[in-house]
Amino acid sequence: MSNVRVLVGTRKGAFILTSNEKRKKWNVTGPHFPGWEIYHVNGSPVDPKRLYASQSSGWFGQLIQRSNDGGNSWEAVENKFTYEGDPGTHQTFDGTQQPWVFKRVWNLTPSLADPDTVFAGVEDAALFRTADGGKSWQELPGLRSAKGHLWQPGAGGMCLHTILLDPGNPNRIFIAISAAGAFRTDDGGQTWLPINSGLKSNFELPDPTAEVGHCVHNLAMHPTRPGVLFMQKHWDVMRSDDAGGTWHEVSGNLPSDFGFPIAVHAHEPETVYVVPIKSDSEHFPPDGKLRVYRSRKGGNEWEALTKGLPQEDCYVNVLRSAMAVDKLDSCGIYFGTTGGQVYASADSGDTWAPIVRDLPAVLSVEVQTLP
Amino acid sequence: MIRVVLPIHLQRLANTGREVELQVDGQVTQNSILDALEIRYPMLRGTVRDHVTKERRAFIRFFACGEDISLEPSGVPLPEPVANGKERFMIVGAMAGG
Numbered sequence: 179m180s181n182v183r184v185l186v187g188t189r190k191g192a193f194i195l196t197s198n199e200k201r202k203k204w205n206v207t208g209p210h211f212p213g214w215e216i217y218h219v220n221g222s223p224v225d226p227k228r229l230y231a232s233q234s235s236g237w238f239g240q241l242i243q244r245s246n247d248g249g250n251s252w253e254a255v256e257n258k259f260t261y262e263g264d265p266g267t268h269q270t271f272d273g274t275q276q277p278w279v280f281k282r283v284w285n286l287t288p289s290l291a292d293p294d295t296v297f298a299g300v301e302d303a304a305l306f307r308t309a310d311g312g313k314s315w316q317e318l319p320g321l322r323s324a325k326g327h328l329w330q331p332g333a334g335g336m337c338l339h340t341i342l343l344d345p346g347n348p349n350r351i352f353i354a355i356s357a358a359g360a361f362r363t364d365d366g367g368q369t370w371l372p373i374n375s376g377l378k379s380n381f382e383l384p385d386p387t388a389e390v391g392h393c394v395h396n397l398a399m400h401p402t403r404p405g406v407l408f409m410q411k412h413w414d415v416m417r418s419d420d421a422g423g424t425w426h427e428v429s430g431n432l433p434s435d436f437g438f439p440i441a442v443h444a445h446e447p448e449t450v451y452v453v454p455i456k457s458d459s460e461h462f463p464p465d466g467k468l469r470v471y472r473s474r475k476g477g478n479e480w481e482a483l484t485k486g487l488p489q490e491d492c493y494v495n496v497l498r499s500a501m502a503v504d505k506l507d508s509c510g511i512y513f514g515t516t517g518g519q520v521y522a523s524a525d526s527g528d529t530w531a532p533i534v535r536d537l538p539a540v541l542s543v544e545v546q547t548l549p
Numbered sequence: 550m551i552r553v554v555l556p557i558h559l560q561r562l563a564n565t566g567r568e569v570e571l572q573v574d575g576q577v578t579q580n581s582i583l584d585a586l587e588i589r590y591p592m593l594r595g596t597v598r599d600h601v602t603k604e605r606r607a608f609i610r611f612f613a614c615g616e617d618i619s620l621e622p623s624g625v626p627l628p629e630p631v632a633n634g635k636e637r638f639m640i641v642g643a644m645a646g647g
């Protein structure tokens with residue numbers, strides 16, 4: 179029987195939720211690293227016992243933790259992230275230039291082939307890589323050459339929050355930065371191309387179709403179809419069928435096309451999930467109803483998924499890294515809220531139930547499907 | 550031996566008690582204490598001061614002999630009671646945030 183392990187990062191520690199393929203009864207451990215902000219916990223696809231966690235605090239800075247036993251024990255590894263050369267400056271809210279300063283790690287994405295190789299997306303936005311299990315980190319500075327001087331922070335900071343590795347091409351990586359946009363490398367990270375053609379940021383940018391500067395909130399792909407990308411932008415849900423070369427809007431009948439996370443069903447590449455949020459100034463669900471929206475047609479036509487989710491007086495948010503899917507035959511969907519709930523659906527979103535209700539604000543959710 | 554008090558989060562990280570004792574060779578300064586601390590507990594590198602600039606992190610304060618010495622130059626010798634171990638060098642997380 180298969181098992182699932184849900185890795186939850188919160189404002190005050192990490193939690194690990196485990197269950198069998200029925201996903202009815204859950205074992206909860208944590209808080210791991212109590213009192214620390216855990217922006218992301220993620221596992222190696224080739225060695226599921228190998229986990230990495232981004233642990234940070236306003237007092238003590240950034241730490242990286244590594245586990246070799248599925249999260250039972252942890253060891254701190256290298257936490258030194260130094261930009262290559264003179265990182266120069268980037269734009270800030272008032273249009274002035276500010277120097278690049280490392281603040282924290284938002285995303286840890288282990289390689290699809292090697293448990294010792296991990297990519298780290300950081301704030302101020304840059305991409306780092308370790309090839310020795312976290313003993314050292316090196317920047318891939320070519321990314322900042324993609325008009326980095328025009329990037330600017332979103333409200334949450336100038337963060338590289340999304341990393342997608344192409345399963346069919348180890349040299350191709352997609353990343354997203356708020357507020358710079360989406361970028362792609364086809365040479366293993368040496369050079370990067372902004373892939374923002376078709377995005378329109380009418381309320382955020384002086385030039386709504388600028389090559390960079392868009393506030394991309396999250397990207398998703400299906401591993402069997404890595405040329406098709408889905409994007410939750412600040413406003414607008416977008417789709418690309420040419421690996422980011424061009425984008426078109428697929429918001430369709432959503433009650434709001436503002437939101438943070440986006441995810442693709444494990445077995446249905448045209449089934450996509452978003453969580454509409456009222457607006458950029460009101461970060462809660464429209465009408466106080468927590469609804470996941472599912473499209474089975476790759477966008478445009480969306481249905482509300484409500485069974486088991488609060489449908490009145492609900493004013494939580496779901497952050498960009500806080501939704502994930504498992505790979506069991508009946509695909510599981512998981513998301514965490516700023517109110518501390520982690521909801522799970524074991525039937526592709528048809529019905530939902532909380533795994534836990536009272537954690538600290540959830541920053542990230544990842545799922546491992548274990549043999 | 551120099552006696553250093555750590556905040557709870559760094560105690561857990563370094564797997565120590567509240568107070569650690571360090572051998573510091575030469576002048577006892579903020580810098581030399583933190584150098585010795587980071588050699589003994591490498592997992593604390595970057596948590597009290599910046600890896601590269603060695604500047605104290607903004608929400609960290611240093612106390613000794615009942616005084617806040619955070620703004621004293623980091624290379625200046627500390628008071629004799631700290632150097633001879635009668636008084637503790639305290640690393641404190643500032644009260645801020647929630």
